Amino acid sequence: MGILNIDVLIVGGGLAGCCAAETIGSESNFSVLVADAGAMASTEIMGFSAPANPGDSEELFLRDILRAGGGGNDPELARILASHAMDELRHAEKLGIRFDRKADDSATYDMVNALGSSCPRVVHSGTTTGRELLAKLAISTVRMKIIHLLKIGARVAGAIAEDGTIIHAKAVILAGGGFAGLWKFSTWSKKLRGDALLLAMQAGAEVRDLGIVQFEPTVTVAPTALAGFPVITTVLNEGARLSDRNGKMLLPAGSPVPGKRQLAKIIQHAIDQNLEPVRYDLSNVPEGLFCKKYPEYHRKFLSFFGHWQKVCFEVKPGAHTTLGGIVIEPDASVRHVPGLFAAGECVGGIHGKDRLGGNAGLEVLVFGHLAGRSAIRYVAEHPFPPEEIPEVVDPAVPVAPSQYRIAAEILDQCCKVSGETCDLRRGLERCKELENHALRALLERIFSEKTSD
Ligand SMILES: Cc1cc2nc3c(=O)[nH]c(=O)nc-3n(C[C@H](O)[C@H](O)[C@H](O)COP(=O)(O)OP(=O)(O)OC[C@H]3O[C@@H](n4cnc5c(N)ncnc54)[C@H](O)[C@@H]3O)c2cc1C
Numbered sequence: 001m002g003i004l005n006i007d008v009l010i011v012g013g014g015l016a017g018c019c020a021a022e023t024i025g026s027e028s029n030f031s032v033l034v035a036d037a038g039a040m041a042s043t044e045i046m047g048f049s050a051p052a053n054p055g056d057s058e059e060l061f062l063r064d065i066l067r068a069g070g071g072g073n074d075p076e077l078a079r080i081l082a083s084h085a086m087d088e089l090r091h092a093e094k095l096g097i098r099f100d101r102k103a104d105d106s107a108t109y110d111m112v113n114a115l116g117s118s119c120p121r122v123v124h125s126g127t128t129t130g131r132e133l134l135a136k137l138a139i140s141t142v143r144m145k146i147i148h149l150l151k152i153g154a155r156v157a158g159a160i161a162e163d164g165t166i167i168h169a170k171a172v173i174l175a176g177g178g179f180a181g182l183w184k185f186s187t188w189s190k191k192l193r194g195d196a197l198l199l200a201m202q203a204g205a206e207v208r209d210l211g212i213v214q215f216e217p218t219v220t221v222a223p224t225a226l227a228g229f230p231v232i233t234t235v236l237n238e239g240a241r242l243s244d245r246n247g248k249m250l251l252p253a254g255s256p257v258p259g260k261r262q263l264a265k266i267i268q269h270a271i272d273q274n275l276e277p278v279r280y281d282l283s284n285v286p287e288g289l290f291c292k293k294y295p296e297y298h299r300k301f302l303s304f305f306g307h308w309q310k311v312c313f314e315v316k317p318g319a320h321t322t323l324g325g326i327v328i329e330p331d332a333s334v335r336h337v338p339g340l341f342a343a344g345e346c347v348g349g350i351h352g353k354d355r356l357g358g359n360a361g362l363e364v365l366v367f368g369h370l371a372g373r374s375a376i377r378y379v380a381e382h383p384f385p386p387e388e389i390p391e392v393v394d395p396a397v398p399v400a401p402s403q404y405r406i407a408a409e410i411l412d413q414c415c416k417v418s419g420e421t422c423d424l425r426r427g428l429e430r431c432k433e434l435e436n437h438a439l440r441a442l443l444e445r446i447f448s449e450k451t452s453d
Contacts, residue, residue: 069352
């Protein structure tokens with residue numbers, strides 16, 4: 001409680017927020033406060049895209065991003081993402097991250113081949129790149145949930161936290177992550193439900209592409225202790241089997257494994273035909289091979305199931321990542337809202353209709369650093385009007401738990417992987433059940449911008 005006066009407030013202590021804080025700390029004397037609501041997706045990042053191996057290039061990378069985006073990208077944001085990738089890789093190495101190489105002394109990185117990329121391009125340090133980066137950055141964060149923004153005229157001038165603390169800040173960076181936690185069944189923490197978008201929308205920001213949501217095909221339903229955990233799909237090429245309640249294989253033997261989107265639709269179709277539980281059995285995958293590639297998962301599965309022959313999950317598709325979000329300019333400033341910046345998964349437009357695996361991890365680094373640099377410039381060029389008292393922007397967050405429950409039910413029932421037109425229409429109609437106008441506006445955008453296919 002009380003009043004804090006600082007230069008820059010960062011809402012979000014994931015990698016986007018921490019990268020912004022790193023830049024402000026190293027390139028200015030400005031004071032920073034990083035507010036963190038207590039959960040994040042950045043710890044789950046296995047690796048990020050960088051065209052570092054022979055034969056790959058920034059141009060090829062950009063072409064892949066635009067092709068995957070299907071004409072939906074903001075081309076300038078996509079260009080910035082591709083052109084900063086190698087700098088981010090070098091920076092991470094300078095911080096002390098040792099990315100996997102083909103052999104210990106090899107100059108070539110051991111890349112993960114993400115679906116949709118024309119060559120393997122995801123650098124990684126085992127499966128824990130996100131955690132390692134956060135540890136190396138070592139940014140101190142404060143456990144604090146931001147619930148309103150403050151403004152002086154058109155300019156964002158701080159925020160209010162849930163505990164009543166008033167923060168006067170000369171610039172605010174939103175790095176609050178995505179909104180897949182709004183779904184009841186999702187790979188995300190229920191603490192990641194799009195606060196950054198709600199705050200931005202209430203402050204007058206534009207949002208875009210909210211209907212572009214990626215569903216992970218094989219998310220754990222049971223064992224319940226692992227519910228929401230996404231089980232990797234690459235092992236479908238190594239002998240893992242998907243079957244319905246009658247034991248019928250969902251993927252014909254010998255046929256190529258479809259992309260994640262198609263796979264999610266196949267599983268959802270079986271569930272819609274009342275053929276659940278869908279079982280995802282890994283016991284046929286050679287244990288040695290799995291252990292070599294995914295040592296952390298191997299440890300986790302063995303400690304849970306006790307024996308490799310018992311590693312089998314009940315799965316269904318779950319909301320995973322959100323590609324839409326706040327509209328930003330190429331310098332990460334929020335369009336039409338002075339003093340406000342945004343970075344990371346809360347931003348829209350970079351990836352278009354589909355995001356290449358590894359590009360979320362890159363986006364948080366590139367645009368986090370960029371937002372930090374732009375906030376420094378803004379604060380230096382726009383002194384705070386000393387005697388003006390900031391006013392509370394129309395309250396957006398917190399949303400009552402009952403409202404979140406209604407939203408989760410509507411999304412789970414009406415916004416699924418295949419996006420049937422009738423479901424979307426019903427979902428849009430059901431948004432009227434929400435009394436919280438900010439949350440209702442967010443859901444209405446999700447339903448009206450999701451296309452059926
Ligand atoms: C299971 C899983 C695996 C993934 N694997 C990969 C991968 O291998 N490669 C890849 O590229 N991407 C991956 N992604 C996607 C990637 O993790 C995210 O896109 C990325 O981490 C988002 O980072 P961020 O900093 O924008 O948000 P986050 O890391 O989610 O951080 C958001 C921050 O905002 C805070 N916050 C939210 N609301 C408030 C509030 N009101 N007040 C204060 N703070 C608030 C949160 O507490 C948190 O600190 C994965 C995602 C998941 C869920």
